[in-house]
Amino acid sequence: MKKIVFGLVILAVSVFFNTDAIAQFKKAPPKKEEKKETTTTPTTEVTTTAPARKDTAIILPKKRFDTARDMSGKEYGAVVPTSKRNAYGYTREPLSDRKPLPYDHIREDDATFSHFVWREIDAREKMNLPFIYSAKDETGDQRFFSIILNAIKNDSVIAFDAVDDRFTTPLSIDQVISMSTAQSTVLDTTYAENPDDENVMDTVIRWKENIKAPKPDSIYKFRIKEQWMFDKETSRFLVRIIGIAPMAPNPLPPGVKKSNAPTTYYPLFWVYYPDLRPTLSRTFAYNPKNIGGQLSWEEVFEGRFFSSYIIKSTINNPGDNTLAQLIEDPLYRLLEGENIKEKLFNYEQDLWSY
Numbered sequence: 001m002k003k004i005v006f007g008l009v010i011l012a013v014s015v016f017f018n019t020d021a022i023a024q025f026k027k028a029p030p031k032k033e034e035k036k037e038t039t040t041t042p043t044t045e046v047t048t049t050a051p052a053r054k055d056t057a058i059i060l061p062k063k064r065f066d067t068a069r070d071m072s073g074k075e076y077g078a079v080v081p082t083s084k085r086n087a088y089g090y091t092r093e094p095l096s097d098r099k100p101l102p103y104d105h106i107r108e109d110d111a112t113f114s115h116f117v118w119r120e121i122d123a124r125e126k127m128n129l130p131f132i133y134s135a136k137d138e139t140g141d142q143r144f145f146s147i148i149l150n151a152i153k154n155d156s157v158i159a160f161d162a163v164d165d166r167f168t169t170p171l172s173i174d175q176v177i178s179m180s181t182a183q184s185t186v187l188d189t190t191y192a193e194n195p196d197d198e199n200v201m202d203t204v205i206r207w208k209e210n211i212k213a214p215k216p217d218s219i220y221k222f223r224i225k226e227q228w229m230f231d232k233e234t235s236r237f238l239v240r241i242i243g244i245a246p247m248a249p250n251p252l253p254p255g256v257k258k259s260n261a262p263t264t265y266y267p268l269f270w271v272y273y274p275d276l277r278p279t280l281s282r283t284f285a286y287n288p289k290n291i292g293g294q295l296s297w298e299e300v301f302e303g304r305f306f307s308s309y310i311i312k313s314t315i316n317n318p319g320d321n322t323l324a325q326l327i328e329d330p331l332y333r334l335l336e337g338e339n340i341k342e343k344l345f346n347y348e349q350d351l352w353s354y
Contacts, residue, residue, distance in 0.1 A: 123220035133286035221247035310337030
């Protein structure tokens with residue numbers, strides 16, 4: 001009898017608490033989505049220097065161009081936290097100990113034959129997919145453009161203006177970063193219609209938009225300047241890479257829709273390849289067949305483990321024109337690039353008698 005009475009008491013208590021919780025749940029009004037309110041800041045004086053950035057005090061600009069960067073966590077050159085433990089099942093040697101092998105010295109008198117060749121690497125090709133491998137490692141972001149940005153920021157590699165591929169005008173780190181991000185340190189004053197009164201215009205101060213900033217993963221082309229030469233001292237026909245330039249798509253003007261015409265690209269900046277070699281020797285390229293058999297990026301370029309096509313050369317080119325300026329059909333441009341390769345190959349073969 002006592003057990004029955006005790007069970008009834010417990011049942012009554014549980015029913016009481018359950019009914020109380022259900023009543024509170026019914027009384028609670030449904031949550032409404034919070035509306036983000038944007039405030040305009042009326043000003044009477046415009047300053048030229050940018051104060052400390054406050055996201056809540058400005059109106060962020062809307063995207064008007066199809067190539068504007070979106071801050072989705074895929075920024076180039078972003079800081080990647082280092083692992084606190086060994087992420088591999090085996091002990092790896094320190095990456096800081098890796099150094100590239102120095103080039104052999106070639107005297108100018110020994111270089112009896114020499115020509116410059118400009119190439120472009122398209123990372124969308126299957127052989128070049130490691131250039132856009134978007135994983136994170138202890139060396140940082142694995143995309144090749146991020147590796148170049150990290151070399152400029154952390155390894156004192158100097159970038160040069162793209163107007164000249166002879167490395168004449170150096171760029172600062174801030175100038176390089178501003179080319180690859182939509183954020184800016186310059187304030188822009190505009191006028192917007194007051195939401196309460198259409199006859200009133202409010203002064204809005206916001207960060208100026210970088211209209212040429214590329215989207216994440218949109219930089220998948222790289223231009224290479226190289227020199228082919230024959231060294232009569234060692235009887236070798238060899239190639240030396242002189243510089244590398246990442247290519248970005250040209251943005252569309254306001255109000256212009258994307259057409260079926262092919263996208264045009266422009267070089268962001270040039271990097272002197274010998275300055276970049278120490279950084280490339282400490283970073284590895286993605287190997288889809290064997291992670292344990294990865295090559296450093298310096299070995300990829302020195303071993304020519306990439307696919308490319310010629311866009312310009314100094315062979316029979318007195319006007320210093322690109323193949324696009326000389327040949328309109330893109331298919332014939334590729335064929336002319338193959339002819340340039342054939343001329344270089346035939347020169348080396350004609351040096352020997354069998």
